[in-house]
Amino acid sequence: DGGITQSPKYLFRKEGQNVTLSCEQNLNHDAMYWYRQDPGQGLRLIYYSQIVNDFQKGDIAEGYSVSREKKESFPLTVTSAQKNPTAFYLCASTEGWGDETQYFGPGTRLLVL
Amino acid sequence: QQQVKQSPQSLIVQKGGISIINCAYENTAFDYFPWYQQFPGKGPALLIAIRPDVSEKKEGRFTISFNKSAKQFSLHIMDSQPGDSATYFCAATSSYSGGSNYKLTFGKGTLLTVNP
Numbered sequence: 001d002g003g004i005t006q007s008p009k010y011l012f013r014k015e016g017q018n019v020t021l022s023c024e025q026n027l028n029h030d031a032m033y034w035y036r037q038d039p040g041q042g043l044r045l046i047y048y049s050q051i052v053n054d055f056q057k058g059d060i061a062e063g064y065s066v067s068r069e070k071k072e073s074f075p076l077t078v079t080s081a082q083k084n085p086t087a088f089y090l091c092a093s094t095e096g097w098g099d100e101t102q103y104f105g106p107g108t109r110l111l112v113l
Numbered sequence: 114q115q116q117v118k119q120s121p122q123s124l125i126v127q128k129g130g131i132s133i134i135n136c137a138y139e140n141t142a143f144d145y146f147p148w149y150q151q152f153p154g155k156g157p158a159l160l161i162a163i164r165p166d167v168s169e170k171k172e173g174r175f176t177i178s179f180n181k182s183a184k185q186f187s188l189h190i191m192d193s194q195p196g197d198s199a200t201y202f203c204a205a206t207s208s209y210s211g212g213s214n215y216k217l218t219f220g221k222g223t224l225l226t227v228n229p
Contacts (some may be wrong), residue, residue, distance in 0.1 A: 002157075004208075006156075014175060030161050031215070040122070040222070041220045041221060042119075042201065042202060042219045042220055042221035043157070043217075044219075045216060045217075048216060058216075088156070092156075094215050096215065100145045100147075100162075100206055100215040101147070101159055101162070102159070103159070104149075104156035104157050104158065105156050106156050107154070107156050109154075
């Protein structure tokens with residue numbers, strides 16, 4: 001089955017620690033996205049990538065970093081500079097090039113110890 | 114500013130009733146308007162989408178109504194069922210952003226509760 005997988009489902013971060021959230025897709029989609037979801041705030045775009053080795057900041061990129069070394073993978077690192085990291089993180093992808101449908105993964109919930 | 118304003122924030126409907134969620138946008142370049150459904154602890158899933166060349170699109174019990182001049186669109190859920198209880202997000206993007214990237218601008222969501 002094609003789809004997007006995110007791991008882990010739950011992640012705990014200690015103060016001053018960097019943590020990395022995994023996102024993998026086997027849909028052969030070109031574009032991938034990371035969103036942060038907080039209660040009552042909707043989905044806010046952190047970073048997005050159109051192709052391998054290219055990525056752009058979204059609306060709330062501060063305190064986050066990404067890489068896109070492979071088409072199917074788009075990991076997100078939440079750095080110690082992100083002072084309020086507790087949220088539900090969602091990865092998504094689009095085939096692009098005329099198909100705007102955005103497919104989402106199951107999400108990772110990040111909690112601070 | 115590219116914004117999509119969604120209302121109401123929460124909605125309670127009786128089983129069999131009609132649920133209506135409204136969205137308004139500002140950017141006239143937007144030309145693709147999807148609705149997403151999200152159950153607790155899960156990722157959003159595309160429910161239905163519309164383009165400005167039509168005023169209405171229906172898929173089963175779900176209908177999008179679109180008013181281009183008012184820059185508004187709405188989701189109607191007919192014969193609402195308890196299984197429809199979820200958070201609904203409207204969104205918008207421009208097909209002319211180029212390349213493979215279609216950044217979505219989301220509304221803040223509506224928590225729908227359908228009572229049995």
